[in-house]
Amino acid sequence: AQKITQTQPGMFVQEKEAVTLDCTYDTSDQSYGLFWYKQPSSGEMIFLIYQGSYDEQNATEGRYSLNFQKARKSANLVISASQLGDSAMYFCAMSFRNDMRFGAGTRLTVKP
Amino acid sequence: NAGVTQTPKFQVLKTGQSMTLQCAQDMNHEYMSWYRQDPGMGLRLIHYSVGAGITDQGEVPNGYNVSRSTTEDFPLRLLSAAPSQTSVYFCASSAGGLSEQYFGPGTRLTVT
Numbered sequence: 432a433q434k435i436t437q438t439q440p441g442m443f444v445q446e447k448e449a450v451t452l453d454c455t456y457d458t459s460d461q462s463y464g465l466f467w468y469k470q471p472s473s474g475e476m477i478f479l480i481y482q483g484s485y486d487e488q489n490a491t492e493g494r495y496s497l498n499f500q501k502a503r504k505s506a507n508l509v510i511s512a513s514q515l516g517d518s519a520m521y522f523c524a525m526s527f528r529n530d531m532r533f534g535a536g537t538r539l540t541v542k543p
Numbered sequence: 544n545a546g547v548t549q550t551p552k553f554q555v556l557k558t559g560q561s562m563t564l565q566c567a568q569d570m571n572h573e574y575m576s577w578y579r580q581d582p583g584m585g586l587r588l589i590h591y592s593v594g595a596g597i598t599d600q601g602e603v604p605n606g607y608n609v610s611r612s613t614t615e616d617f618p619l620r621l622l623s624a625a626p627s628q629t630s631v632y633f634c635a636s637s638a639g640g641l642s643e644q645y646f647g648p649g650t651r652l653t654v655t
Contacts, residue, residue, distance in 0.1 A: 463641070464642070475649070476586075478643050478645070522585050527641075528640065529591055529599065533586045533587070535584055536584075536585055
């Protein structure tokens, strides 16, 4: 069965430091996509970064990078130089065969 | 370019009532989907469509109907509302099932 697991319900990070949010997934499909979305307290879903299962390079988008370890089935999000505006819920998601599954999310709090 | 729009933003229903949540996108995306988000959980896929006239069930389809008569619109119908359907509903669209999804702002539905 396809499943996404985020084991950190909450994380704290000091402003300007880096933080890693964990995500593991389970699938028998060879072709899939991995995503990270940010959900601030206002409720909208904001796309951050995407990694395809066949991509050999780790994806990067500005301060966001995705540490993709295919053999371990992990897709951790790294946020460098955290900012107060990064405080939000973060969801890992996997798409496969037109379906999409989300993890339960990690609430990140950035401390000044 | 409005992206993905949803109406209404808020709705209160009584048990047994029916209603339709509207979703529209102006990006000419073939793939559209509906999710629900319950407190403390990630999003769960209700139904999706890969193009006009084609719909399929996601992870939690019971109690909901969809249709896709045009590329732009993908309404979600609640046939007989139940308190268990109290949730925030998100519509999303993308160029394909494995691509980045663009989310609407959400509809907060309460069933009493």
